[in-house]
Amino acid sequence: MPHRFPVREIALQAGVSEATVDRVLHGRPGVRPGTVLQVEQAIAELDAQRTQLRLSGRRFMLDVVMETPQRFSALTRRSLEAELPALRPAVFRARYRVAERWALPDLIAELDGIARRGSHGVLLKAPDVPEVAEAIGRLARARIPVVTFVTDVPASLRLAYVGLDNRAAGATAAYLLARLMHGRSGSVLAMTSGSDFRGESEREAGFAATLARIDPDRPIVEIVSDGLDETARRRTAAALAAHDDLAAVYSIGGGNRGLLAAFDAAGRECAAFVAHDLTPDDVELLEAGRISVVLHHDLRADLRDAARALMGFHGALPEFRPRPASVAVVTPYNLPAR
Incomplete structure (x- = not known):
């Protein structure tokens, strides 16, 4: 009977003597059929548990x-x-x-x-x-x-x-914003932390391609921050000053308190806001109704x-x-x- 375990381990697992295991393994007579099945089952159990044994220590x-x-x-x-x-x-x-x-x-x-x-x-x-x-x-x-x-x-x-399928996440954000903004005009602010981070670039690409297909008349205003609240506030304030129709946000790289502070300071409404990651800040903003949805993964x-x-x-x-x-x-x- 092929096996990869010491006789002592098999005997312990089966609850029989080492001599009995030896007889079963070598096909010697004098062992009841039920005991043979016990030994075979013990070997199968040890084989199933070999990963745990290998990881031990x-x-x-x-x-x-x-x-x-x-x-x-x-x-x-x-x-x-x-x-x-x-x-x-x-x-x-x-x-x-x-x-x-x-x-x-x-x-x-x-x-x-x-x-x-x-x-x-x-x-x-x-x-x-x-x-x-x-x-x-x-x-x-x-x-x-x-x-x-x-x-x-x-x-x-x-x-x-x-991590996430980032392109699919960006496409999902476009779908959600198109539905949240249905019947309402206005451009969408898409903020990243920079093009060097591939995950954010893929989210932005998926977002832009999908929005162009399902809501082709909605402009996207792309800006770059560093994910920090103060930088996001300044960059968003500049975008609001330059674009009087900004009405929604896809926050790809974070800094969401800063983003919303800029809207508040300008006296402008953010009608729809899609963010990433259930950080404590984002959970609080979501519960308060300042963020519409959060794209999350485990x-x-x-x-x-x-x-x-x-x-x-x-x-x-x-x-x-x-x-x-x-x-x-x-x-x-x-x-x-x-």
Whole structure:
């Protein structure tokens, strides 16, 4: 009978003696048919549990490197720390290297430092620029896998991407705004954090293409911020001064309190507002009716997929390649439990 487990483990699982297991494995007589079935069942159970056995005692160090507003890095940290206990019997520890604004040389130096120090993997939210792709390549050559998070660097040696299907999310935003603004004129403000972040560029492209198809007469005013409230307020105020028909917002990169403050200061109504991510600020604004809908996906599921991909790379699990997540539309009436 083929098997891959010590006789002692099989005997313990089956609740019989090691001698009995030995007789069954070698097809010797003198064992009741029911006992043979017990031993066969024990081997099947051990085989089904081999992943847990393989993970037992495995420890992984994960480096989380992100350029992102503090509200999103805090949300990511809470989500990751809530998810890590569910990965047992493997044990994950995380080191966080995050900044709201990160000079590119400093970001590259951080990634190269991880390559020198060693790590079991890097969870990375960073711009899609050649320098970052090259740093990912150096990590890959050091046998340190990189999983890009929320925004991708596809022309790199990254192991996998976890996060939204961003183009589909942008198309969903266009669909929602077209319906929310039905029968009402006015242009839409689309604000990103910059073209270097591929995830936001894909959202914007999906939004523009879909709105042009389903609501072709509605203009889009595109502006770039940095995801921070004060910058978003200033850029939105300038856009409102230049466009007297701005009546709706698709906030791709955040800074939503600043966006709304600019509308309030100008005495203008924001008739429809689509945002991303259930940060505490956005939940409060959604409940207050200042944001119409939030496009959301399960960060914990993303982070769980990232951990599975890293464990697969290190041979602790079968190889795993995550797929981009679908977007969920959240209103004040279907907020996920907090």
